Amino acid sequence: MRISNIRIKKIIPDKGHIGFCSLIIDDWLFLNNIAIFTRLNKEGEIRLVFPEKKVGDKKISILHPLTSKSYFELERIIKEQLNQS
Numbered sequence: 001m002r003i004s005n006i007r008i009k010k011i012i013p014d015k016g017h018i019g020f021c022s023l024i025i026d027d028w029l030f031l032n033n034i035a036i037f038t039r040l041n042k043e044g045e046i047r048l049v050f051p052e053k054k055v056g057d058k059k060i061s062i063l064h065p066l067t068s069k070s071y072f073e074l075e076r077i078i079k080e081q082l083n084q085s
Contacts, residue, residue, distance in 0.1 A: 034048055
């Protein structure tokens with residue numbers, strides 16, 4: 001998996017929410033509106049929240065990594081980019 005064109009938009013922190021991220025995977029898939037939050041019990045760490053859609057009373061995941069390995073790889077790369085900006 002090759003991740004490129006990572007763009008982070010920082011926001012005024014609100015209940016741990018610190019920004020949004022967009023990126024391109026393998027030059028063919030654009031992901032947008034990935035929310036970036038701080039981790040509650042780990043200072044300096046982040047967690048990612050992926051877009052959902054509300055249908056009636058249910059929230060349906062629009063996109064998310066299929067494995068924890070993929071999630072943590074995205075988290076690592078986004079954290080590196082966040083620290084550089």
